[in-house]
Amino acid sequence: MSASIRLLRCLKASRAFSAVTTEAAAQFPASLMRGSLPAQSDMKERGVHWVFLGCPGVGKGTYASRLSQLLGVPHIATGDLVREELASSGHFAQELADIVNKGKLVSDETIINLLSKRLESGAAKGESGFILDGFPRTIRQAEILDGVTNIDLVINLKLREDxxxxxxxxxxxxxxxxxxxxxxxxxxxxxxxxxxxxxxxxxxxxxxxxxxxSRADDTEEVVKERLRVYQAMSQPVEEFYRSQGKLLEFHLPGGIPESWPKLLKALNLDDSHEKRSAAA
Ligand SMILES: [Zn+2]
Known part of the structure; x- marks a missing residue:
């Protein structure tokens, strides 16, 4: 039985921790399991469990990467996971190559498998927490993620469409x-x-x-279509987290020099940023 089917089955069976821990524990590191999460006061040790949303081109990789360095948690971009797997001789490499070469979207199952593998190897190295970038992309992925770990915050980066x-x-x-x-x-x-x-x-x-x-697919027509597809797919995901009270909408006011301090302020991180700057 594939890992994701196991995860799905757990999720359907019960949202209670006990059901999730028995089967899904094999797939997601124990430290990330909802049932074993430490109290809020231990947040620093646990590391943040954050998700970055935002359409292609908005610069979420840049901000996610900066925040991960600041907070000492890994920045896990599913696009990187796919590229790394493709370049490896790993379990999914051939399957992935077939999908990507046909121009198809990588399935939820494959993405979840790659992500589980990445979280497991990170936990084995003593990593705690994460900032996810490019995941969850669909409502189904969001539900599966919700069944196995407790997301603290979802940052939705926005930029004027023009x-x-x-x-x-x-x-x-x-x-x-x-x-x-x-x-x-x-x-x-x-x-x-x-x-x-x-x-x-x-x-x-x-x-x-x-x-x-320039990339062959960075033409006005293709970019507009990419944005349209993204909006249609991401809206239910945004709504999912909004209804949980976890969605932080952040409108980028400009480039990095202007946006970065404002983002830190919105995240209540301006203190740690100042300390770090002073120490540097
Ligand atoms: Zn060069």
Whole structure:
């Protein structure tokens, strides 16, 4: 029986801890199980259990990665897990290659298997907590996750759609070193009470400048379609967490220099940030 079917079966059987712990414990590390969660006061030791939502191009990988460094928890991006598995000789590599090569979406089962494996190996190395990026993507994934671990907070990163589109169209990759850059320079003035927004481009060093290429799928039509698909899929997931009172909507006010301190403030982390800056 596959791991995810076991997880699903547990979930259907009961949402009570006992039912979940007996079968799902084999799949999710014990330290992450809801039944063995420490009290709120031990939150620091347990590490945060956070989820990052946000459409492609919004920069959630950047913010998730910064926060994971600040909080000392792993940043687990399911896109990375898929790429790592594809590059390995792991159990799912061939199956994944078939799916990806046909342009199909990777199934919930496969994603959950990869995530379980990642959490287990992390727990074995003494990791605690996580920031998930790219998961859960569907309501079913959210329900399964909810059955095995207790998510503290879901941060939904938002950016004006016109700006988002421009940012996506401005993405460039260096064909030589693979570095990611963005040539879009956003400087929209305040208008009719709508706040302005300023975002600097992320320009390449001079040795990369002549080798920039854009991704074939970063055309206006494809980006718009990607955003439409994302909205349709993510809305039920957002609603799921909103109804649990766990959703924090964060509207990016600009680029990283402007957004980062405001995000920390929204997360009540501005203290630890200041301490760290002072120590550095
Ligand atoms: Zn380069």
């Amino acid at each position: 700006v988002l589109l421009e940012k996506c169209l401005g993405r460039r990759i260096c064909s030589q070193c693979g570095g990611n850059f963005n040539v879009a320079s956003i400087d929209i003035k305040e208008e009719n009470g709508k706040p302005g927004i300023y975002m600097e481009p992320l320009l390449p060093p001079s040795n990369c400048a002549s080798k920039l290429i």
